[in-house]
Amino acid sequence: MEHVDLALFVLRVAVGVTMALHGWNKVRNGIAGTAKWFDSMGMKPGVLNAWLAAGTEIGGGVLLAVGLLTPFAGASIVGLMVVAGWTSHRDKGFFVFRPGQGWEYVFVLAVVGFAVGAIGAGQWSLDAAFGIVEDGYVDGWWGALVAGVLGVGGGIAQMAVFYRPPAKA
Numbered sequence: 001m002e003h004v005d006l007a008l009f010v011l012r013v014a015v016g017v018t019m020a021l022h023g024w025n026k027v028r029n030g031i032a033g034t035a036k037w038f039d040s041m042g043m044k045p046g047v048l049n050a051w052l053a054a055g056t057e058i059g060g061g062v063l064l065a066v067g068l069l070t071p072f073a074g075a076s077i078v079g080l081m082v083v084a085g086w087t088s089h090r091d092k093g094f095f096v097f098r099p100g101q102g103w104e105y106v107f108v109l110a111v112v113g114f115a116v117g118a119i120g121a122g123q124w125s126l127d128a129a130f131g132i133v134e135d136g137y138v139d140g141w142w143g144a145l146v147a148g149v150l151g152v153g154g155g156i157a158q159m160a161v162f163y164r165p166p167a168k169a
Contacts, residue, residue: 005136015112016062016063019060041087060080071143072117072146073117078148078151114148119137120143
């Protein structure tokens, strides 16, 4: 099934590197600006949430790209996208090209995080190299449960603790 391993490798690296760079961009351009944006959306305190988002994007992205602890890496992507989708994109329509950017992009990233977390990273991964999962594929439902329940639950928990949306004028 080398074609499946190649496809998973390309998907993991593309999405993982994208997520890691997205997080790195928050750090490189200064957390202060990201923190102000988070505060304006209602993710308070903004500076803490900016660091949490950047760290999760970098860490989860790298883990996904290298295929290490893949169900947890998938959960991090799902959780990030749950928060981003709800706080920033949900009321803007589906398409990302709409004003304010719709939720299609965060939806696709969440689905990829879930799917790769559920399946596993394949043989071309650190999970396979270290014997964390046999041949790099998750056996049974535990990967889907970790990626889905921990991802969605983590996103909801973060919003329950930190999300205080601004009052409508």
